Amino acid sequence: MNESLLRALVPSVIGVLVRRGASFASAEDAVQEALVRALETWPDDPPRDPKAWLVTVAWRKFIDASRAESSRRNRELAVEVEPPAGPAPATDDTLRLYFLCAHPALPPASAVALTLRAVGGLTTRQIAAAHLVPEATMAQRISRAKRRIAEQRLDRPGDLPTVLRVLYLVFNEGYGGDVDLAAEAIRLARQLVTLTGEPEVAGLLALMLLHHARRASRTGAGGRLVPLAEQDRTRWDTGLISEGVTILQTALARDRLGEYQAQAAIAALHADAPSTSETDWTQIVEWYDELLRLTDSAVVRLNRAVAVGEADGPQAGLAALCDVPPDLPRHTAVRAYLHERAGDLTLAAELYAEASRTATSVPERDHLTREAARVRQVPRR
Incomplete structure (x- = not known):
């Protein structure tokens, strides 16, 4: 079946x-x-x-x-x-259900769960397993979500950006149980592209495909995090990359730029580069500038600082980092990386260790701990 x-x-x-x-x-x-x-x-x-x-x-x-x-x-x-x-x-009625399940009255976690059930057709058990929570907990979450939107009409106009945010949350939830949430998000995004024809929806699909193409190279033995610079690019799925780039080019040609198209353009530049050193960092910075114009996001500023550090040198990256709130997740890790690039290894090791203590996941914590140990072992000049 x-x-x-x-x-x-x-x-x-x-x-x-x-x-x-x-x-x-x-x-x-x-x-x-x-x-x-x-x-x-x-x-x-x-x-x-x-x-x-x-x-x-x-x-x-x-x-x-x-x-x-x-x-x-x-x-x-x-x-x-x-x-x-x-x-x-x-x-x-798929599009109407997307809008209903991504209703602004729902918290993101509830919107994701309800979308997976009503639009994705997954059972409560499958959704719970994918999120690594007990089935009873997920059932309560879904029941609360349905109660909150009980008074909403199915044909009420929806908010497409909210739908896209929910789909991207589904994609980023990770992999667990017998349902691959990233693959499920891609399936739903393909469906939404057909239903809407909107270039920003196509941009989200392209972004998902380009990220998913690198999946096999992102982790090593025991779930070890592998950063982009160290990934084996021969393991990237060239078919998904080609499809993502084609979808993105078609969307960009319609001249209605949105944040997902800009993010996909950055991902496409990474996918096109033979190595980190051969990446077109100048163009990536330009795309981050477009993203800032669209979103004015602190996370975008943080990622832009990394790109500036690659394009114009670590000191320029550290200067760009001054525009980012210091309490933002990964801020300390980026500072560590840029100071390492600048040759200040003692400070870089301290910052890597500090960042590891506030990491939001075990793989990230272990990666930053290893980075601190690695930098401490580098011979000082």
Whole structure:
């Protein structure tokens, strides 16, 4: 059974139920039950029309739940008559569901979880495993999210930048359980490109592809973090790089630059370079300038300082770093790197060690600890 195809049907099935009178939360619950039933029965008895099967089963689940609730509250719903079976309507509600799941009322973690369930078609267990949390914890998170948007209409205009931020959060969640969240985010981004035709959506897809192309080279034995300069570029996926660059070029040609297109352009320049030393750092700085114009982000300023240090020398990079808040994550690690480049090895070792103590992940902490030890062993002139 093709589980990817099954998950791709979820948004449109939810949409059918909502148009028939179900609330979003009730429809989503019913479709999840139908998915479980499909996983149990389809391998031995696949339906001729998968979408129609899901609609029929989900609608019955909804009716059963509605009748039980009606009995409990002693009220009747206007959806008591089951519609006739037959081919499911071709209307695609995926884009509306993107907007609903990425509603501004939801915190980012809840928006990610709800998007993975309602749009991605993943089960609560799969989402919990991917986030390395107990299934009960994830179920509570999803339930709270659905309660918060219970009063929102499915056809309420959505905010595309919020949808894109949620998708990028999904991509950056990492890899765990039996679901690769990065691959899932790419699948959903491809879908969103088709639905919207927006160049910034294409820019996000290109950015994901270009980052994903380097996945195999980013970690070593035991999960050891491998920085860009040390990655084996022969392990980069040239097919994904080529696809990402082509998508990006098409998006940029429409002359409606957005932050994801600019980030993708930087990633493309890294992907195109044979080595760190042969990277077009001057052009990367120019793209960071464009990003600052679009976002005025402290993180962008931090990354720009690194690029300036490569293009114009470490002292110029340290000067650029003065514009970055010192309490920003990775600020101390960047200072360490630039001071090492400038030849101040004693200070660099101290800063690497300091940065390791405030690292936000174990691989990053271990990497910075190794950097401090390495610099201490470098012979002083």
